[in-house]
Amino acid sequence: MADLTVTATSVSVLSGDVTLGIAGEAITTGQLCYLNDTDGKWYKALCTGTALQAGSAGLGMALGTAAAANARIGIAKTGAIVQSSAVAAGVVYYVSTNAAGGLSPAGDLTATDKIVPAAMSLTGNQLMLIRDYHAGAVL
Numbered sequence: 001m002a003d004l005t006v007t008a009t010s011v012s013v014l015s016g017d018v019t020l021g022i023a024g025e026a027i028t029t030g031q032l033c034y035l036n037d038t039d040g041k042w043y044k045a046l047c048t049g050t051a052l053q054a055g056s057a058g059l060g061m062a063l064g065t066a067a068a069a070n071a072r073i074g075i076a077k078t079g080a081i082v083q084s085s086a087v088a089a090g091v092v093y094y095v096s097t098n099a100a101g102g103l104s105p106a107g108d109l110t111a112t113d114k115i116v117p118a119a120m121s122l123t124g125n126q127l128m129l130i131r132d133y134h135a136g137a138v139l
Contacts, residue, residue, distance in 0.1 A: 004103040019075050021035070026066060031101030032055075047097050081129060089121055089122060117131075
């Protein structure tokens with residue numbers, strides 16, 4: 001299966017917790033990011049790496065693009081965002097197993113992945129960001 005396609009120009013916050021941070025690498029609007037609690041910077045999340053890379057210390061969605069490391073970036077940590085992909089209401093998406101920063105459907109996860117529900121679709125174009133880190137066990 002493929003990751004959810006998020007169009008950067010269609011990402012905006014309807015409600016929830018937003019923070020301003022520093023990017024640790026180039027990040028595109030709409031990518032899932034994790035907080036590195038060692039250097040305090042945000043990086044693209046991936047569930048096939050370490051617990052930290054899967055979001056154990058913090059997870060959110062980039063609200064802007066950081067062209068390179070050390071750029072300031074807005075991160076939506078929880079709440080409703082608008083994105084342009086057509087999704088069925090009630091579908092849960094997870095930190096990607098396919099590509100850093102992506103949102104994967106449950107069918108892409110394996111027993112060795114860090115299982116991190118990241119968002120649930122509310123309507124055909126809205127996601128509710130959530131964060132519930134698990135060390136690994138396919139749901």
